[in-house]
Amino acid sequence: MSDELLNIRDLNVHFPVNRGLFKKSDDYVKAVNGVSLSVNKGETIGIVGESGCGKSTLARTIVGLEKPTSGDILFEGESITSYNAKQMHQLRRDIQMVFQDPFTSLNPRMKVGDIIAAPLRAYNKTNHLERRVKELMELVGLNPDDHYNRLPHEFSGGQRQRIGIARAIALEPKLIICDEPVSALDVSVQAQVINLLEDLQKELNITYVFIAHDLSLIKHIADKVGVMYLGEMMEMSDSDSFYRNARHPYTNALLSAIPLPDPDREKNREQIVLNGELPSPANPPSGCVFHTRCPLARDYCKENTPLMETKGSNDHYVSCFFPIESDTLDEFGKSVGKQPD
Ligand SMILES: Nc1ncnc2c1ncn2[C@@H]1O[C@H](COP(=O)(O)OP(=O)(O)OP(=O)(O)O)[C@@H](O)[C@H]1O
Ligand code: SF4
Ligand SMILES: [Mg+2]
Structure with a gap:
């Protein structure tokens, strides 16, 4: 069963x-x-x-x-x-x-x-x-x-x-x-x-x-986490993979807002502040709905709509054309490394 x-x-x-x-x-x-x-x-x-x-x-x-x-x-x-x-x-x-x-x-x-x-x-x-x-x-x-x-x-x-x-x-x-x-x-x-x-x-x-x-x-x-933005699911996976290997730029920004328990490390890190206002759900942006606020957005994202797809690991779904490389995150999911070219 x-x-x-x-x-x-x-x-x-x-x-x-x-x-x-x-x-x-x-x-x-x-x-x-x-x-x-x-x-x-x-x-x-x-x-x-x-x-x-x-x-x-x-x-x-x-x-x-x-x-x-x-x-x-x-x-x-x-x-x-x-x-x-x-x-x-x-x-x-x-x-x-x-x-x-x-x-x-x-x-x-x-x-x-x-x-x-x-x-x-x-x-x-x-x-x-x-x-x-x-x-x-x-x-x-x-x-x-x-x-x-x-x-x-x-x-x-x-x-x-x-x-x-x-x-x-x-x-x-x-x-x-x-x-x-x-x-x-x-x-x-x-x-x-x-x-x-x-x-x-x-x-x-x-x-x-x-x-x-x-x-x-x-x-x-x-046990499992999903992140929504303007009615759509942006990323979803089991909790471990989600917090350690968050791949979507929106998830990354949300994780960067969580204070770290260690004050020294907290002092040295940057919070990702998203561009602009949250668009109205009655008039969402074209292409990727997150493109108006995404720090990694390219022209391609304005015209094309990404689908929730597994990127690398089995049950970790991401709706992004250019997801963040998974090995660039610290243990609290905060991006510490390079972004994709
Ligand atoms: N019955 C309804 N008729 C028209 N629009 C609605 C209705 N219910 C929700 N909405 C709209 O749908 C969108 C999503 O609303 P919803 O309440 O599901 O969001 P939410 O994520 O729960 O927000 P919050 O965190 O503020 O509780 C909003 O733009 C809201 O205005
Ligand atoms: S598809 Fe483009 S705009 Fe959307 S989240 Fe990914 S990089 Fe950002
Ligand atoms: Mg609500």
């Missing part, structure tokens, strides 16, 4: 640009444009990119909250893109979501016990309901006796995210899409929540799609 849980093939999610009342639009925001990825059971794929690059749209499409324009999503080998409402309802037991903002994603008028019980009630899993909810609270580090009857506003951001996680694992899902689950939390709390997610993964064999802004945040949790 295959270990693959999720396989996304050439996914496009395009939204019509609103040109005002009654005016039909021929323009589209290509929020997700030709994205492919796969993730095995019990693994974590990290998806990183700047604001507006399509991370949440990808997440929402996997859980069925957006319809793909084209492409396919396979879950346990079966296409789910044309599921009807009833099939989707069943699937939602297996695919859950943890949201970025623990302040708005919990109903402020519901007690914590009821919030966590809601998915169990929705699927008629009401046997020993209170006991099950209290077990879940314990699993995520909440105090079942003290917290069960409290309201969300009585909790800190980190605790609220624990409530959101308890709700997400209540139905024992196979896949959880975490859409920037720690971005709204203090740095000191971020690691605690990530550790909790890792512990739950080991205990319950959950697979994660973990979305983040920051490559350093997912370095330890992700």
Whole structure:
């Protein structure tokens, strides 16, 4: 039996640009444009990119909250893109979501016990309901006796995210899409929540799609990493190869922004600052979408569109005509050597 849980093939999610009342639009925001990825059971794929690059749209499409324009999503080998409402309802037991903002994603008028019980009630899993909810609270580090009857506003951001996680694992899902689950939390709390997610993964064999802004945040949790830019995947590989042999100029710039632990080395290195502004996803550049900001761009890149291809190592995909030579990176993925001619 295959270990693959999720396989996304050439996914496009395009939204019509609103040109005002009654005016039909021929323009589209290509929020997700030709994205492919796969993730095995019990693994974590990290998806990183700047604001507006399509991370949440990808997440929402996997859980069925957006319809793909084209492409396919396979879950346990079966296409789910044309599921009807009833099939989707069943699937939602297996695919859950943890949201970025623990302040708005919990109903402020519901007690914590009821919030966590809601998915169990929705699927008629009401046997020993209170006991099950209290077990879940314990699993995520909440105090079942003290917290069960409290309201969300009585909790800190980190605790609220624990409530959101308890709700997400209540139905024992196979896949959880975490859409920037720690971005709204203090740095000191971020690691605690990530550790909790890792512990739950080991205990319950959950697979994660973990979305983040920051490559350093997912370095330890992700088995595989993908970088998105303007709706497209720029680079994807297993975590080791990604952080040691990043080949795409965009990844290289993102990695150069991560502070090095050694202050002497940190002092001596340069951060790669990208040219210009992030283009609008409604009007992306021609050719390689990154060419307007790429330090290595050539005229060829303005006219021609690179494809995600393996460059050298097997499962390391890069969408670039002139990728950086892999042996020019230090152990934190920072380029230290020459660029291609
Ligand atoms: N329902 C929608 N209708 C029209 N455009 C949309 C819709 N949802 C998203 N978009 C657009 O699609 C693009 C990608 O948005 P998305 O929210 O997926 O990005 P993101 O990577 O999650 O950004 P952030 O890091 O800010 O959360 C943006 O330009 C956004 O404005
Ligand atoms: S194809 Fe050209 S513009 Fe695009 S990332 Fe590679 S070098 Fe830069
Ligand atoms: Mg988002």
